[in-house]
Amino acid sequence: MxxxxxxxxxxxxxxxxxxxxxxxxxxxxxxxxxxxxxxxxxxxxxxxxxxxxxxxxxxxxxxxxxxxxxxxxxxxxxxEDAPTRIARALRTAGAADAVVEEFDASTGALRLRREGGGCGGTADATRQRIADALACHAPEVTGVDLRQAAPAPPLLQIGTRPPEPVPAGAAPDGRTAAP
The missing domain is CATH 1.10.10 (Arc Repressor Mutant, subunit A)
Known part of the structure; x- marks a missing residue:
């Protein structure tokens, strides 16, 4: 129990x-x-x-x-102090990638940011595991706001294209040479 x-x-x-x-x-x-x-x-x-x-x-x-x-x-x-017990609870819940953004000891509000992706169902299950672990390890936490970190923007490659082969009989700039 x-x-x-x-x-x-x-x-x-x-x-x-x-x-x-x-x-x-x-x-x-x-x-x-x-x-x-x-x-x-x-x-x-x-x-x-x-x-x-x-x-x-x-x-x-x-x-x-x-x-x-x-x-x-x-x-x-x-x-252990509250921040150490919160970190222990996150490890216990399998959410070691969750980063504590803020803990307000006066209200018990904990704001977490979770790195990495995951579907909504996974986020809900993770939130419940975190809440259960906090209830034992850090009961002074009365509310958890778990946010997913924004995905990293895609990498854009800036550079030139590899040169295309010049067809036979064409000028080096790619135009056809006059006969």
């Missing part, structure tokens, strides 16, 4: 509890979620410390795993 799907399910349960007649029920549910989050966050932090190398760097396999990365981000434990 992805971090995004889990968040939706927890939110749905909390919404159902909020509709309960007893106002203490939703408050208790939210307190339970906060306590569990704190407990799991503390445990993840300790685990991260135990598996990290001497310089404090976690193994790359942990940061590449979408579920683990999502948990680390959720608990504020991910060692």
């Amino acid at each position: 992805s971090a995004e799907e889990t968040a939706r399910r927890v939110e749905a349960v909390l919404d159902r509890l909020a509709a309960h007649d007893d106002p203490d029920v939703p408050a208790a549910a939210e307190e339970l979620v906060r306590d569990l989050m704190e407990f799991y966050g503390t445990g993840l932090g300790r685990l991260l410390t135990l598996v990290s190398t001497a310089d404090g760097t976690p193994p790359p396999a942990l940061l590449d795993d979408a579920c683990v990365a999502g948990l680390l981000v959720l608990h504020g434990l991910h060692p």
Whole structure:
């Protein structure tokens, strides 16, 4: 189950509890979620410390795993900054050729330019793969604008034509010589 799907399910349960007649029920549910989050966050932090190398760097396999990365981000434990996690998400989604043009941290808007061509169906599938990877690796990205780069203009060859063979009996400029 992805971090995004889990968040939706927890939110749905909390919404159902909020509709309960007893106002203490939703408050208790939210307190339970906060306590569990704190407990799991503390445990993840300790685990991260135990598996990290001497310089404090976690193994790359942990940061590449979408579920683990999502948990680390959720608990504020991910060692990478947002631009690094965005780049990791693009690699994970198979869109390493996408170039980040702008990321607005205040709104969560990410504008990408994708080099190379592709049909509309491919662009839609790529956009979805990118959105899925970002949901785990960089959930602060709330919107993605993926643009295809303009195709390169065709190359124009500037030069002279190869000389055409001069017919027999013709002058060197190609005119027929007078008899």
